[in-house]
Amino acid sequence: MQERELFHKNKIKLTEQRKEVYSILSRAIKPLSLDEIQHDCNKIDFSSVYRSIRTFIQKGIVTEHYFGDRKPKYSLKMNDSHRHYIKCSKCGRIDELKNVCIIDEVNKKTKYKIVDHYMEFIGVCPECLKK
Numbered sequence: 025m026q027e028r029e030l031f032h033k034n035k036i037k038l039t040e041q042r043k044e045v046y047s048i049l050s051r052a053i054k055p056l057s058l059d060e061i062q063h064d065c066n067k068i069d070f071s072s073v074y075r076s077i078r079t080f081i082q083k084g085i086v087t088e089h090y091f092g093d094r095k096p097k098y099s100l101k102m103n104d105s106h107r108h109y110i111k112c113s114k115c116g117r118i119d120e121l122k123n124v125c126i127i128d129e130v131n132k133k134t135k136y137k138i139v140d141h142y143m144e145f146i147g148v149c150p151e152c153l154k155k
C-alpha cells in the first residue's frame with residue numbers, strides 16, 4: 025500500500041516527520057530502536073520521532089518488540105504476515121524468525137480469539153558461540 029493511502033485510511037495526518045519515520049521503517053530489514061530511527065532521520069528531533077512512533081502504534085501500523093532490555097525496537101506491521109525476531113545477547117545481532125508463531129496453538133488450547141501477541145527470543149548467535 026502506498027503510504028499516502030495508508031495514512032489516509034488510518035486517519036493520520038501526513039506530515040514530513042511521519043513520512044520520514046515511516047520510510048525509514050519501511051526500508052529496515054530488522055526492528056529499529058528510537059535512537060537508530062533518529063540517527064537515520066534528517067533534522068528530526070528525538071521527541072518528534074517518539075511521537076510519530078506512538079501514533080503509528082496506536083493506529084496499529086507499527087509493532088513494538090522487547091528484547092529483555094529497556095529499549096524497545098519498532099517495525100512496521102505487515103498486512104499479509106507478521107514477524108518474530110531473535111536477538112543475540114552478546115553482539116546485538118537480530119535475525120528474523122520465519123514461520124515461527126504459536127497463535128494457532130494458543131488458540132486451539134485456550135479457545136480464545138487472539139487479538140495481539142508479543143514473542144521475541146534472546147539467545148547467543150552461532151558466531152558468538154564460536155568465540
Ligand SMILES: [Zn+2]
Pocket residue numbers: 112113114115116117148149150151152
Ligand atoms: Zn552474537
Ligand SMILES: [Zn+2]
Pocket residue numbers: 106107108124125126127141143
Ligand atoms: Zn506471531
